[in-house]
Amino acid sequence: MPQRISHYLAHHPRATWEALSTAFPTADQVDVVLLSLAKHRHSSSSPELVARNALTFFYWAASSSPSSSIPHSLRAYYLLVHPLSRAALFINLHA
Structure with a gap:
């Protein structure tokens, strides 16, 4: 399932919460x-x-997990920084 989600995110024009909820009922293994x-470098997908x-x-994932009151791990924050830095989108991190 994590591979399907990452493939979807890397190749879908614009993921929305509704589309994610329809395609994937739960957010497992964030x-x-x-x-x-973070490791993705496929040429057909822009870094942005x-x-x-x-x-x-x-x-x-934070809002749809069964235990949504539990925050993401520190590791998840670190892993999110990689694609954002590759695309020079640090400004979006606080959004």
């Missing part, structure tokens, strides 16, 4: 998905697309 996106979708997934 760190694995973000690690896959991957970074924006990673950020959308990050926030969606």
